[in-house]
Amino acid sequence: MANDETAPLLGGSDAAPKRAALFSPATRILFAGFIISLSFSYTQTPILYTFHVMVCEEYYRHAPAYEGPGDRCSRNEIDAGAAAQLAIMGCATIVCAILNLFITGWQMRRVGPKMALAIQTFFPVIRVSIQAASLWVGAGGGLIVMQMSQILTLMGGPAGYILVLNTIIAEITEPAARTAMFGRLQGVVMLGVALGYLVGGIVAERVSIKAPFDLAAISLALCCVYSCLFVPYVDPKSLTAGDKGPKAKGLSAFFGPLKALGSQRMRLTDGRIVRHYGIFFLALGVFTGVLATGYAPTLIQMYAMTKFGFRSTNNSLLMAVNCLIRGIFLMFVFPHIISYGRRWFKTSTGVASPEPDLDTVIPTEPRDFDPVPITVADQEPAKPPSPVERTEGAAFDLFFLRWSLLIDGVITASSAFATQGWHMYMVGFLLPLASGSAPASKGVLTEMVPASQKAEVLQAMTLVEYTATFTTLGLFGAIFSTLADAGKSYLTFYCNAAIAIVGVCLLLFSRFPPQDSELVPEQADENSPMQDEP
Template sequence: MVLRKEGQVTPRNMPPPHERTPLLAPRRAYFPPLYRVYFTSFIVGITFSFTQTALIYSFRTMTCDEYYATRKFTGVGDRCAIHAIESSTARSVALMSAITTGCTLVNLFTSAWFISRWGVKAAMFQQTFWAALRNLTQIYAQTVGGSRGMTIITTTQVFNVMGSAGGFQLCANAFVAMLSDDEARTANFGVLGGVFMFGSGIGYTAGGVSEHLWGYLAPFQGAFCLLVFSTVFGIFFLPHCTPQHKQEEKQGFLAPLKVFVPRARVGGGRDWNLTLLGLGTFFAVLATGYVPMMLQLVATNVFGFTPDTSGYMLSLNLLVRGFFLAQCFPPIISRGRRWLTPTPQSPQPKAPPELPQPAPTPSPTTLSHSPGPDRVRRLSSRLSTRRPSSPPIPNVPRRRSSSRRASTNSNSPNTPPPPYILPSSAEHPFDPNGAEIPDAAGEPIVDLAPAPADVQHGALFDLLFLRYSILLDGILTSVVTFASGPWHMYAAAGVLPFASGTGPASKGVTLEFVPAHERADALSAIALVEKLAQVSTIGLFGYLFSLLSDAGVPTLVFAANGAAALIGFALLLPVRLPRVAPTGAV
């Protein structure tokens, strides 16, 4: 048995205690595994945003060099600021973005497949390994330049099939789900998203500064070094978690999609909770995924923001979002759970209910002098308080009590009892010296039914937070429609992140519906839904923004985003948590 302090929770990845388990719990590590995952996510967040600004600028430069390879510049000012170069750059960037998005979608399936076969650690450092190779080829493409360099960069986006930012976030979420208890899982998802946002915000600024100070190759070289460091750190310092269903029947490549398929109920019918939860998550990301880009477009086209001021606004949005998810989101979840599911007022343990004892068959000599049950119970309680209990010795039979020997041989002399046991009398001839000493192994065990999920760790509040966070996000986004000054854009970039907890909350609620061995597939399904929503919101609201800009009312696009958020809120209203532990059927 392992000695634990009151309220201490055993981590999910620890094996159950056995006879060789040490009595004293190990000391808490100075850099525990969960913090290592946070640190790796922070570094990778910096890495994937380190080259974003430099990559777009390099496409413009290479397009400009290719254009003037057969022409001579005769004007004044920026030679690349002509319509032909800008349109060609836009087409090249759009092609690269389309390949990147498609390969990232495939990477979500490959990452889930790697997690189920070789574990989350192997899947995680594989993401950074292939990203480092892609970054190395981009450095070579920068030295080549021209159309050939752009072709190399566009082609190397195929590496995203094996390693991308989306796949890394999926692996990091799977790691957090394995290392976290049920009570802390949703909050830890928020912290993970927060540190990744912090890294992304720092990466945008650091990449631009490094290019300004050390040249156009500096962001790519710095990103390559960070990716190599992340890969080595993941191999040697992240814990290994064996896949839970490695020995089970092999699943198909598209198995994660089955998570949101309606499941059969025990009493008949279909359970649509996961389906509605997936649709609600889709509309939530659809409503909020394009908001940072729309802030940049409105600020640039309507209020005349320059690239540096637009970059400051984007960094502000990411840093505030990271602060909210890492510092504000976990206390909101913990305090909300305590408010919604209060702890019992009387923490003293109750005695187990007394089980009915079978009546012994009395012998002829003790029939008239058998002790009453109350007296035997009092005697046993005094024995347990005066004489310390000890565990039973294995393979050593217990001796029979002297009262039993007296029933077979009534002429045996009575031995005087020890001084710490009540002496026998004519009224109570039972000899307590032979009574069996109560121990932990002999106590009755009461098998209690498992409590519902929302009673154990307050998952009901996670669902309520998910619903009303989407509602609040829709209301705040709709208010941006009335923006009339540049400072309104900065205010929106700083206020909107305070309603950005829908992502970790949706992951925490979804995992309440699936058993432990399906959590990797569930996280992969959520990531796929979010990625599909991001692709859809770029096409839908990008086209809508162009139509509203032609009509002279570009800020109305924020009202359309708010309407999409209201649809997501309505889809989540019928969702109900499972009342029992998930076993595949609700």
């Protein structure tokens, strides 16, 4: 009888940790990333199709009526015009998104990440409602209304919510698991994007082209409620805790994250102070990498529309496949790659480094970059073993970042050889297998700075990524428009590959601070001799 009485209690005690893990702060953040990305993605493919249709309507307002077989909108002039209008809207969106990053950072410091996330999902509700109204206007007027609606991205949009989620993840996750969590977060975001692409395309084709915009407005409103109720609270004071430098005010505080991208003053073990450019070259390499690959999803869809006659459902399926594979890769494969890679780097470094630390100033191999993180200054021991393991792991993250960008560029360039529609689906399947550069770069970045600067450098890196996206939309939008008008749009893929190689070369110059070095504030030791790091 006693055994019967105690059995349910034992079962309950085993189930408690499972329930706790299911509703843990990290799980709630991952679910928030999924539903918010899902909501934002309902309209992505329908927008491409509506731009093509509205440009076609505007074209035939000034051109003779179409006579002949086939689709009247299948003309090089219309394809080029749609690409140009999309580039204009994309540039406006990215400009507003870049400014939104500064506003979001200010919001997090003022009201905390939780309320900042709610704000980032509230204003898009208004934006997609205006976009739905633009469909009734149509033609040139509809294009203007659609493009002007992006002004609301200043107050809330994809840039802001991703920054908030990454900041919360960085605050609630142990350093050793941070890169994997960044990957899982991007993975669930990609799964949400995949489902949003698919559902949005199907709803647009089977219900109406306006229906995805209505669905997005309702879904974003629910996301705002979820953010207020279930997202874990992070004290805004913790975002700058431990920062003993002078506090910036006014515009200096607003644009402060830009300073995080510059060089760092590091004091070496021999007392010398040097300039370290690891973050600068990391940011420059990430910028070039996004410049090379950031236009790829739009480019693949536009190329499939012009070359193989893809429509809303086809492009939705194409992007759904791409994002689904990317999400699965980042959630389940990427964390294991990081785990095994760090173990490999740790083993190889342990074999090669029983010598004294004479080689810490001038490392020559990626595996040699194993400094003690500068966050150790706020912790107890001077020489604990765990920080070395953390930096060895980050060294693999940097190694992985370089190779993933190179492979991404090669696969993107291979799209130029597509001769049939199913080849585009193959490209959409293969591209995600080279993903992981974004979470890897964030993992490297958070290892290069003190704990008090994590939120600031994440904001700065997100700014770099969106600035690169802005640049690539303008640059490759113009290139694709010009080449499409000449009937040679496939050459755009080769341009992407060339810039990706440049990005890899820049990342070769990014390295971790010298071992056992300390970060020196810019205002400290101004009279100390200083030189560039070897």
